[in-house]
Amino acid sequence: MNKTININLANLFFHIDEVAYTKLQRYLEAIKRSFANTSGSDEIIADIEARIAELFHEKMENERQVITEKEVDQVIAIMGQPEDYMVDEDIFEDEPISTHKSKRVRKLYRDIENKYIGGVSAGLGHYFGIDALWIRLLWVLLTIFSWGGFVFIYGLLWILIPEAVTTVQKLDMRGEAVNISNIEKKVKEGFDDVAEKVKSVDYEKVGNKVKDGSKSFFNALADIIMFFFKIIGKFIGIILIVIGATGIVGLFIGLFTVGILDIFHIPGIDFYDLINSANTPVWLVSLLVFFAMGIPFFFLMYLGLKILVNNLKSIGNIAKFTLLGLWLISIILLVVFGIRQAAEHAYTGNVSTEKEFVLIQNSQPVSISLSSSDKDSNSNKFGLSGIVLDYTENGEEVLISEDVRINLRVSRDSIPRIEIRKNANGSSFKNATETAANINYGYTIEGNTIILDDYLTTPKANKYRDQEVRVYLYLPKDTRILFEKSIGNCWTYRASNDQNMGPCAIRDKTWVMGEDGELKCLDCTEDNKENTTQEGKGKIIINEDGVDIDIKGDGDNFKLKINEQGVEIKTNEANSTRSEIDTIQP
Structure with missing residues (x-):
């Protein structure tokens, strides 16, 4: 039995035996x-401890897990032993003694x-x-063209991408x-840069800048832009949270109340049953839609x-790839079910x-x-696009369905007949x-009705x-027909x-079947027979006798008649007793 110790490593707590x-x-200690x-030793050690804490955290499956000797050995293998590196200036030459570089x-x-x-x-x-x-040039071009x-x-991106502050983050x-050698190298490079800047600095200018308390143009501009972007970013974040949460809650309620448990029986489920030719369960489709839209x-x-x-904290790569896999599977299955539905x-x-x-x-x-069903008499029946789900007496x-068409045609002989064609x-x-044969359609012939x-x-x-x-x-042919x-x-x-x-419009008029299959009206008015068009107070008559146009306005009258005798024009003004008739012979 080993004793467990609680330690604080780079502000992270671990249980270690x-x-x-x-x-x-x-x-x-080594x-x-x-x-x-070494210059900057405190910063080097702090970065090394931060890296060790990061490696421990990656290996932990839960917060209660105890760090054992196995995990310590694995971390030491990654970081390397202190004696493996030359902690002097030689490691900063163009060709370091250790040529091994691990790419991350x-x-x-x-x-x-x-x-x-x-x-x-x-x-x-x-x-x-x-x-x-090149990245900056691309930003400029994209900004101009967009x-x-x-x-x-x-x-x-400015808001979402974190800045590289620590040495580990920069590596x-x-x-x-991220090992001892690179951490030391990076820290000492930073100290060298500072030393070089200290040597070449103009102290008089620095003093003036400190006194004035001014900033560079780009730093000031960056602060202003960052302020506005943070406000816009927070507003966008709130909108995204509201949209995402509302969508998930709505899909969740729909999934368990309609899709799976069917607590609320709504007309949409009836319609789904009508068009679901592939017989795909509604709960399965609801679950796939939930994942396809909810993720x-x-x-x-x-x-x-x-x-x-x-x-x-990140949800982790395992969760991300699991959700991505569920989303892809849901999309693929919905496409497959759609193809099956179309194949029906x-x-x-x-x-x-x-x-x-x-x-x-x-x-x-x-x-x-015509005889109509009583499908419109019950408002509780579900219907859509002329289709109604109803119940028989049993x-x-x-x-x-209302998809019925009745066509009248002339018989090829003197015997009347009726043809019923069912399609599906x-x-x-x-x-x-087989589906077409299961269609039921009725008619009745009683005498001449x-x-x-x-x-x-x-x-x-x-x-x-x-x-x-x-x-x-x-x-x-010559059969008289009356549409009641x-x-x-x-x-x-x-x-x-x-x-x-x-x-x-053909109802309540008597028709006769022509030899070409066209119905001839027997009791239409004279104006109807002669293709007469009346509008307002005037009329236009076109028949075998010619063209007769009579236009009556407020106080004016104009008549034009064209026939075998020639063209006759008559005008009459209400404010005058004079009338004029011009006849032009052909």
């Missing part, structure tokens, strides 16, 4: 002895030592391994190994928190039936009327044909697969006629 503590203590007579992955920091404004360009230059000058839009991006920024909302909220909280409508099948019937009284007109669920889509031609349904029905199990019915009513007004949808009719009337 007694054997590991003794080994770590001897290692740190390092202190090695740097005893660069980390993104702002280089405040080589900054012009915020050090973003210098930090990006270190990260991508290119000269910062009308200043990249200024805000620069500001966000990470350059991708150099981006989460990262929006996380980005907002990163903007507002400077020292926000890839083929079209149809079933046709034709039946002859006999008219009781050929001398009497054939009366055609309690069975059925789909009711499916995943295969066989499936589409034909009653046609303006709707179709099909069991709910068939789903919605673009089911439709086309009725072709073939009547012999009914509760049905008159727009269901498709009948060509010599009056160019719409489906609803």
